[in-house]
Amino acid sequence: MQRETARATVRVRLDPRRRHRQHRQVLQPDHLEGANHVRKSISNFSNWKKYEPYLRSLCNVIYARYGWNIESYEDLYQTACYLLLIALSDFDGRGDEAGYVKQYVRRKLFNMVKDGENAPKHNNHPFSFVRHRNQKVRFVLCEEESLELYRF
Structure with missing residues (x-):
């Protein structure tokens, strides 16, 4: 703990009992919400x-x-490792983690x-x-005039 005066910063020594009390206040559950998220x-x-x-x-299997x-x-x-990390970060705690992660990675691949x-x-x-990507067909509404240009 430091106190600032007009000239310089002075260190103030706390007795161990008071220091313990300060640490106990810092580690209360409402202070740990962010830390728990990071730790999780x-x-x-x-x-x-x-x-x-x-x-x-x-x-x-996929490569074969x-x-x-x-x-x-x-x-x-x-890419499979990348998908694994996404699945681990998206898992919300409901159900079986292993089942969710495996299905997520498998389906995405x-x-x-x-x-x-x-x-x-x-x-x-x-x-x-993937070398050759076969994207899903997207239907776009066109004017009939522009379609007539492409008729044979």
């Missing part, structure tokens, strides 16, 4: 290694089935391969591990 997200990301064997086996349309195995695995989707939450920098 760190603990979520720290257990990603338990999903690594599942990611490897899923990437092996769709390898002709995938840039490289490393890109596929990197297959959607990226089959439907040409980009990875989610890409902050305007879309990326994909």
Whole structure:
């Protein structure tokens, strides 16, 4: 604790009992809401290694089935790890974490391969591990005059 005077900063020594009381006030539950959120997200990301064997086996299956349309195995695995981190951060605590994470990663990877989707939450920098993207067809309403230009 410091007190500022007109000339200089003077350190004031607190007795241990008073210091303990100050720490106890700081660590009350209402002060820990932000810290708990950070601690929870760190603990979520720290257990990603338990999903690594599942990611490897899923990437092996996808690469064996769709390898002709995938840039490289490393890109596929990197995207799977990215999706894993998104799934861990999006998990809200309801239900089984492992089931949610595995289904999320599996569905997103297959959607990226089959439907040409980009990875989610890409902050305007879309990326994909797929060579030829077959995007879903989007129907656009056109004027009949412009359609007549393209008739044979």
